[in-house]
Amino acid sequence: MSIGVTLAAARHAAGMTVAQLSGRTRIRETVIYAIERDDFSLCGGDFYARGHVRNIAKTLGLDPDAIVHQFDEEHGGVPRPVRAAAVFQAENSIKLRERRSPNWSTAMAIALAIVAVFGVARVMSGTGEPVAPDPKAGVPKAPAPSSKPSAAAKVAERGSDLVTLQVKATKPSWLEVSDSKGKQMFRGTLPAGRTSTWKARKEVRVTIGNAGGVDLEVNGKHIGVPGKLGQLVHKSFGPEEPGSR
Missing domain, CATH: 1.10.260.40 (lambda repressor-like DNA-binding domains)
Structure with missing residues (x-):
């Protein structure tokens, strides 16, 4: 055991x-x-x-x-003590680079070369006056309307499989709440007098450590107390029926 x-x-x-x-x-x-x-x-x-x-x-x-x-x-026996020297000893020594002064001669030479190239490009391109746009150029066509459903339509479609769980604690109780994919939405103790609500698609799963100390409501329908004081229970609820699975 x-x-x-x-x-x-x-x-x-x-x-x-x-x-x-x-x-x-x-x-x-x-x-x-x-x-x-x-x-x-x-x-x-x-x-x-x-x-x-x-x-x-x-x-x-x-x-x-x-x-x-x-x-x-x-769990693998009594944990062995770890020496502080083994924790804080560095594997490799740290080397600091020497700070070098900037090479101003090289920087000036590069700047002069850039200025010279820019001047040659201006001379070869002519007067440098801007070219007027061609009035005969075609006007870009407006994009065709998308056939994909809008965001509002997607929200309305998802609303049909939404599950809402409300838990009211009459006594302190430990809870673990997750969605249909096992993603944890809450884990901890709900104090007496506190009411919390969770929403998820398709299914809401809940583990209750003190089943007699909570009152449940699913999709607006009152479920009641799921068990006795001190009892550990597991429940899951879907959108099609408020009863537990």
Whole structure:
């Protein structure tokens, strides 16, 4: 059984919510939700992840050494210390170029050559008076109207597959919202009393860490509370029906 599943099961067995566990361990709720899903990317590195895992295991009455040992086996062992000299030692020495004074003689010679070439070109071209445009020259034709649909037509066409999700938090709850292609639109804790809205084409996917603490509305239709307090649920909604998939 993975570390996240073990810690989540121990928390449920202790009758403790994520908010209560966060208050006892001083670890943010978003980090606890991620650890219970075996996602340690929010911990800031393996060193801090080991400390969080040990703290949570000790608070829930588990053997912290056994949990940390399992973490080390799954993530390549205890990180080795790095010498400061190895980090700051430069591979190659830096060489500074000598500052040279400008060669004014060469610059003057180039300038005189440019002036001479310009004068010869003026003499060979005649008087240098501008040539009047030929009145018989053809007038450029106006471009033909484009047959492509306008931007307004494209917006109207896309509006039919737009999905609007509104989440109102009655209690603090961790959320992760993404579109049909998996692009993340939000990830974090929605505090109690806050209402947020997300829009995407074709589908909106949401993972809720505290299902009993939120109220959902999809495409203007009230869905209600998707689960119980402390329950982790996954939902997805499309434009054709407000019900979850």
